[in-house]
Amino acid sequence: MENAGRHMAEKISERVSLDQHITIVIGGGNNGGDGFVIARCLKEKGYQHHACQLVPDQKIKGDALYHKQVYEQFGGMIERVETLDQLKEKCASSDVVVDAVLGIGITGTIREPLRRMIEVINEAEAVVFSVDIPSGLPANENEVVDMSVNADYTFVVEAPKQSAFVEGLAPYYGEWEVVSIGIPLAAFSDQKQMRWQHMDVQRTFPKRTSFSHKGSHGKGAVVGGQLSMPGSVALTARAALRSGAGLLTVATVKDNIPVVANQCVEAMYHVWRDDQGILIDDSVSSLNHYDAIAIGMGMGRADESQKLTLRIVNEINRPVIVDADGLYHIKSDLEVVRARLAPLVITPHLGEMAMLTETTIAEIKQAPFSITKQFAQKYQVYVVLKGKFTIITTPRGEQVVTDTGNPGLAKGGSGDVLSGVILAFMMQHNERLPAIANACYLHGLTADMSITSGRHTETDLLASDVIDELSVAFRTIV
Numbered sequence: 001m002e003n004a005g006r007h008m009a010e011k012i013s014e015r016v017s018l019d020q021h022i023t024i025v026i027g028g029g030n031n032g033g034d035g036f037v038i039a040r041c042l043k044e045k046g047y048q049h050h051a052c053q054l055v056p057d058q059k060i061k062g063d064a065l066y067h068k069q070v071y072e073q074f075g076g077m078i079e080r081v082e083t084l085d086q087l088k089e090k091c092a093s094s095d096v097v098v099d100a101v102l103g104i105g106i107t108g109t110i111r112e113p114l115r116r117m118i119e120v121i122n123e124a125e126a127v128v129f130s131v132d133i134p135s136g137l138p139a140n141e142n143e144v145v146d147m148s149v150n151a152d153y154t155f156v157v158e159a160p161k162q163s164a165f166v167e168g169l170a171p172y173y174g175e176w177e178v179v180s181i182g183i184p185l186a187a188f189s190d191q192k193q194m195r196w197q198h199m200d201v202q203r204t205f206p207k208r209t210s211f212s213h214k215g216s217h218g219k220g221a222v223v224g225g226q227l228s229m230p231g232s233v234a235l236t237a238r239a240a241l242r243s244g245a246g247l248l249t250v251a252t253v254k255d256n257i258p259v260v261a262n263q264c265v266e267a268m269y270h271v272w273r274d275d276q277g278i279l280i281d282d283s284v285s286s287l288n289h290y291d292a293i294a295i296g297m298g299m300g301r302a303d304e305s306q307k308l309t310l311r312i313v314n315e316i317n318r319p320v321i322v323d324a325d326g327l328y329h330i331k332s333d334l335e336v337v338r339a340r341l342a343p344l345v346i347t348p349h350l351g352e353m354a355m356l357t358e359t360t361i362a363e364i365k366q367a368p369f370s371i372t373k374q375f376a377q378k379y380q381v382y383v384v385l386k387g388k389f390t391i392i393t394t395p396r397g398e399q400v401v402t403d404t405g406n407p408g409l410a411k412g413g414s415g416d417v418l419s420g421v422i423l424a425f426m427m428q429h430n431e432r433l434p435a436i437a438n439a440c441y442l443h444g445l446t447a448d449m450s451i452t453s454g455r456h457t458e459t460d461l462l463a464s465d466v467i468d469e470l471s472v473a474f475r476t477i478v
């Protein structure tokens with residue numbers, strides 16, 4: 001509590017000047033305890049502040065009581081705020097409100113008078129900094145907001161909670177950052193998701209050596225494309241080559257080859273359907289010679305495509321990434337997926353995940369972590385649930401989140417590019433989770449950097465621009 005409060009006071013002082021007035025609103029649990037530490041640290045720094053206790057004295061116990069007493073011993077004054085009018089007056093005379101009323105220990109609907117007090121905080125013009133979580137907001141997904149502080153900024157203790165990544169709940173946090181208090185992540189319950197960050201990419205990204213040759217970076221294959229959609233496989237292939245694939249073969253229908261080859265001269269080509277549209281048998285078995293295979297992009301939903309997808313999932317003992325139309329094909333026989341032993345990565349967006357799990361998009365938005373975890377564990381697959389936050393789940397149920405990317409990626413072709421980056425990274429990395437998480441992180445970072453650099457806007461950014469800009473993001477980690 002001392003560490004948490006001290007770090008948060010430090011963060012507050014980076015954003016608030018000494019002539020601004022701060023009110024710290026304090027509740028009865030350990031979240032309130034953090035509030036007493038913050039009040040003492042801000043006092044030490046010379047801030048004009050009011051520490052307002054919103055609950056009766058008997059509610060302050062344990063560590064929180066200890067820190068209340070320490071604050072008082074330092075000459076701090078605690079004001080007991082009981083009425084809404086008293087709270088309104090305090091908020092009106094403050095530039096900043098520090099919200100230490102309720103943390104992750106809430107149960108049930110928010111009781112009075114705190115409920116109306118939260119409304120008062122939200123009506124105030126002051127900037128609101130929430131301690132750990134906006135007061136009243138559920139920490140986990142799949143819960144509804146009864147009454148919550150609408151924070152401008154939240155200092156999350158040690159690890160973000162699920163609600164920070166759930167569409168309907170995330171906005172209450174405002175901007176947020178993690179305040180580390182030196183507790184290992186493993187000590188947290190699994191409701192606290194791990195955000196995959198830049199330092200994780202730097203830590204896990206494989207190094208290329210000067211003795212590298214094309215074979216040592218893996219041979220990959222991209223299987224997909226039908227006559228009306230040659231672009232998808234080309235995007236996946238180019239993204240894979242730009243992401244370090246040593247050798248890449250595109251298996252597509254015959255008439256596509258000249259079109260795709262024109263866009264991707266570095267790849268090799270293979271026909272998977274003959275002139276009558278019939279699957280060529282040895283095109284499946286030959287895939288066992290590759291280090292990883294991506295399938296489904298621009299593939300169409302014809303029977304032959306379905307047959308090919310299911311045969312690859314069933315017969316190929318190399319890592320396989322299934323995207324786009326391939327996801328519809330595996331849905332037709334998920335038992336083949338469950339029976340498969342080699343790694344399978346699926347990369348659905350919300351609609352595809354709803355289709356796979358026979359739920360609705362609204363249900364997935366409400367409980368993305370538990371729905372994907374259930375599916376990943378049941379079918380023993382890696383799931384990349386794409387969205388504003390991308391949730392990556394392993395067959396064992398471990399989950400990480402990447403939060404790079406922007407609306408510029410919400411366009412046709414982005415998924416094809418991501419599949420190509422995942423394919424290439426899986427060819428170069430022995431561990432699956434870092435390979436996939438690094439791909440998602442860097443794909444999003446590329447889109448972000450294309451916009452912050454001023455070279456593109458969210459409106460004009462194309463999937464092929466992201467391929468061309470990958471080097472900018474890669475340069476930040478090598």
Ligand SMILES: NC(=O)C1=CN([C@@H]2O[C@H](COP(=O)(O)OP(=O)(O)OC[C@H]3O[C@@H](n4cnc5c(N)ncnc54)[C@H](OP(=O)(O)O)[C@@H]3O)[C@@H](O)[C@H]2O)[C@@H](O)CC1
Nearest residue numbers: 001028029030031102103104105106107108109110111132
């Ligand atoms: N995790 C860590 O390692 C660390 C955690 N830390 C901090 O501890 C926080 C969690 O603390 P916590 O467990 O004491 O719970 P907390 O959120 O303060 O809530 C309890 C209070 O809320 C009240 N209350 C409950 N429901 C209510 C309702 N519906 N409506 C109204 N009131 C309600 C309840 O009242 P009661 O039921 O007793 O009447 C009680 O007073 C965490 O968020 C972080 O800030 C850090 O200090 C450092 C290390």
Ligand SMILES: [K+]
Nearest residue numbers: 102131133135
């Ligand atoms: K809070």
